[in-house]
Amino acid sequence: MDDRALQPKEILAEVAVFSAVDKTLHYSVPESIRPKAAVGCRVLVPLGRREVMGLILSLGVPEHPPSQGIVVRPLRAVLDREALLPQGLLGLCRWVSTYYAYPLGEVLQNALPPAMEKSLSTRLELTREGLEHFAADSATPFVKLLLEKPHLSLQEIRRKRRNLGNWEEELRYLEAEGWVARTFDWKTNAATEETRKTASPCRIVPGEEAAVPPLELLPDQQAIYETLLPHIHRPAFKPFLLFGVTGSGKTEIYMRLVQAALEADAGVLILVPEIALSSQLESLFRQRFGNLLAVWHSRLPRPERSAHWTRLQAGEKRVLLGVRSAVFMPVPRLGLVIVDEEHDPSYKQEDSLRYHARDVAVMRARIQGVPIVLGSATPSLQSMAHCRSNRYTCLTLPNRVFQRPLPELQVVDMRRQSASNRILSRELRQTLAETMASGKQALLFLNRRGFATFTLCNVCGNVVQCAHCSVSLTYHQQWDRLCCHYCGWSRPLPDSCPTCGHASIFSHGFGTERLEEEVKQFLPGVPLARLDRDTTARPGRMAETLNAVRRGKAKILIGTQMIAKGHDFPDVTLVGIVNGDTSLQIADFRAGETTVQLLMQVAGRAGRGDTPGRVILQTYNPAHYTIDAVLKMDYLSFVEKELESRERLQYPPFTRLVKFLLTSPREENAREAAAQLAGLSREVAEDLRSENRHVAVLGPSSAVHARLKNRFRWHVFVKAWTNRDLQELINRVLSRKKGLAPLNRVHLAVDRDPVMTL
Ligand code: ADP
Ligand code: ZN
Numbered sequence: 001m002d003d004r005a006l007q008p009k010e011i012l013a014e015v016a017v018f019s020a021v022d023k024t025l026h027y028s029v030p031e032s033i034r035p036k037a038a039v040g041c042r043v044l045v046p047l048g049r050r051e052v053m054g055l056i057l058s059l060g061v062p063e064h065p066p067s068q069g070i071v072v073r074p075l076r077a078v079l080d081r082e083a084l085l086p087q088g089l090l091g092l093c094r095w096v097s098t099y100y101a102y103p104l105g106e107v108l109q110n111a112l113p114p115a116m117e118k119s120l121s122t123r124l125e126l127t128r129e130g131l132e133h134f135a136a137d138s139a140t141p142f143v144k145l146l147l148e149k150p151h152l153s154l155q156e157i158r159r160k161r162r163n164l165g166n167w168e169e170e171l172r173y174l175e176a177e178g179w180v181a182r183t184f185d186w187k188t189n190a191a192t193e194e195t196r197k198t199a200s201p202c203r204i205v206p207g208e209e210a211a212v213p214p215l216e217l218l219p220d221q222q223a224i225y226e227t228l229l230p231h232i233h234r235p236a237f238k239p240f241l242l243f244g245v246t247g248s249g250k251t252e253i254y255m256r257l258v259q260a261a262l263e264a265d266a267g268v269l270i271l272v273p274e275i276a277l278s279s280q281l282e283s284l285f286r287q288r289f290g291n292l293l294a295v296w297h298s299r300l301p302r303p304e305r306s307a308h309w310t311r312l313q314a315g316e317k318r319v320l321l322g323v324r325s326a327v328f329m330p331v332p333r334l335g336l337v338i339v340d341e342e343h344d345p346s347y348k349q350e351d352s353l354r355y356h357a358r359d360v361a362v363m364r365a366r367i368q369g370v371p372i373v374l375g376s377a378t379p380s381l382q383s384m385a386h387c388r389s390n391r392y393t394c395l396t397l398p399n400r401v402f403q404r405p406l407p408e409l410q411v412v413d414m415r416r417q418s419a420s421n422r423i424l425s426r427e428l429r430q431t432l433a434e435t436m437a438s439g440k441q442a443l444l445f446l447n448r449r450g451f452a453t454f455t456l457c458n459v460c461g462n463v464v465q466c467a468h469c470s471v472s473l474t475y476h477q478q479w480d481r482l483c484c485h486y487c488g489w490s491r492p493l494p495d496s497c498p499t500c501g502h503a504s505i506f507s508h509g510f511g512t513e514r515l516e517e518e519v520k521q522f523l524p525g526v527p528l529a530r531l532d533r534d535t536t537a538r539p540g541r542m543a544e545t546l547n548a549v550r551r552g553k554a555k556i557l558i559g560t561q562m563i564a565k566g567h568d569f570p571d572v573t574l575v576g577i578v579n580g581d582t583s584l585q586i587a588d589f590r591a592g593e594t595t596v597q598l599l600m601q602v603a604g605r606a607g608r609g610d611t612p613g614r615v616i617l618q619t620y621n622p623a624h625y626t627i628d629a630v631l632k633m634d635y636l637s638f639v640e641k642e643l644e645s646r647e648r649l650q651y652p653p654f655t656r657l658v659k660f661l662l663t664s665p666r667e668e669n670a671r672e673a674a675a676q677l678a679g680l681s682r683e684v685a686e687d688l689r690s691e692n693r694h695v696a697v698l699g700p701s702s703a704v705h706a707r708l709k710n711r712f713r714w715h716v717f718v719k720a721w722t723n724r725d726l727q728e729l730i731n732r733v734l735s736r737k738k739g740l741a742p743l744n745r746v747h748l749a750v751d752r753d754p755v756m757t758l
Contacts, residue, residue, distance in 0.1 A: 017054035040083025101750040111328040113309035130179030212287040242375040244397030246604025266335020273344035296322025324357030342374035378597040407606040407613035442574040450474035453509030457497035531559035570609030580619040659751040663711040674700035674714035704758035
């Protein structure tokens, strides 16, 4: 199995290795392993002097072969008996790798279970031929060891290697002769067995009577269901936007579609933005689909993830309900994709592979040729624009079920409140008290956690900042410390100002912790619950809290955006938006969109049962156009206006953006690299212009959070009018940046369709 020159028309394996290599590599396929080599199987391949794992993407005479005469190296081993990933997912990963400019090998790891990453343990065993061959022969020490100890792992052999001579070379020879085979175990198999034993047997078979029968669809729901049903029976790619106000009964439509897909023997992928939401949907789906359901979220322990993956792959689980990374999971015979709350920013991953799960889901549906339903009460402007251009089919549910009224909204101008009512206005206090008196529940929304949001010296004006980030620290009473919400660093409250030394340090602003205290003082004895990242650190706490609210054990629920989405609490009749301005202060072009979406979602939690709801929105900007849109609960006219302004300013969705983010522990390195990248982008833009293609380069500039986790951050934006031109620019910039010293000293992240533009 030596490296040798490439033969004309030779069949090669195209492999994506599981490390940060930005191209796929070609290897020859030795006779001995040819029958086992299949697309989608993992393989061991040489890479430089290392041996690494990868996945076969294609087999055949390559369209653009490495030039003749060039040396190709052989695959060392095939690790799977059959393809781990189906063609459709491979195609999706390829698209993701190109679109988000991320190494394919690393993209693929998102689609494989965690334990199948690089470090699995390799065991060696003699094959039948090997056993026969060596039965008569006097064997080498290495072979003797294999005879004595079948299934020895490579690690164990390495530990014993002193008296084994050059066993690595010997192994290569033994493998080439077909006398030794490698087996690979990943701990997941054991874990699967474990969960199999404990799991109850699969009870629900589609068609059989389900544990909880479906609700009878209301006429509006029925109409939409009937529109979608034929697309499940004759699957082809077709995107739908289900634009239904909060409480219009979207969930029941999803469940009926899932049922229909299961009856047609297809699998379904349902994405939800956050675990908080998945827990409520989970119980609804669990009641309906029992053991066919798998749930996927970020807090799932690794063995369970692997077990889910295996059971999906095996077709035991056919409905996957999960957060963004579930978009890469091998749902068997995929027949339908649903993305709930499709506008939600948490579908965007903000580190390593910076993908948007909704967009990837749409591409997956396209590649696999299935319908996709994007649902929201406040769809993204991007999806609304697609509806206008007829790329998506828009289905609307303009009313709540049973014509329940949307909540009545009242805006309170906080500039007119007395100092003692700065957190809870007079109006909110009064309504809160009335709501409690009538035995109903209330929800108080504040999009900031902690007790006080910044700490400042009254003499010199210095704000106490994180030691590692250019971020002001939040005071948390729970720990009596100032904490950084970006890196987790914390410190005690200083007695005097770290800058000027005066004992004049005061904390200002308020978060959910402070709000809780304020409510406790105002309504002593009323049972409260708080839901934010601090109260849900322990697994299971979130579900406990939500259950307490649902069972009426907690009368007032205080929380961050965790309480905004999806929840259906029929007894909540009052929603208080404590500070409607928090996300408006951000200078991002999407600030208006995200504010309206968030506030309308929160408001939508009120009055979902039989008693009509009320919403009190406290704000310092009562005249702001977004507050006005929320007040009227009129999303559509907001969208019209906002799209007009985006078009005028040539922002997405009318243009396409990419952000190049350059970070370094050294400020000057990040700055220099950003300048160089901007220069390079401008050169490429100039070249493109001569081909009559247009892109605009903006920057370089320092990010608003100029330093996070000890890294200085600079960025460059490029705007284009078509995806094709933007892709071309990215490709050319990345291929020309090699060899440019300042750029290679820093970390470069390519953020396509960035959600954070500051
Ligand atoms: P959305 O997700 O659109 O905000 P939900 O799906 O949570 O709305 O539905 C709102 C409420 O209406 C829920 O309590 C749900 O049980 C109820 N509901 C939905 N569809 C029906 C139906 N067909 N018959 C009776 N109740 C329904
Ligand atoms: Zn920090």
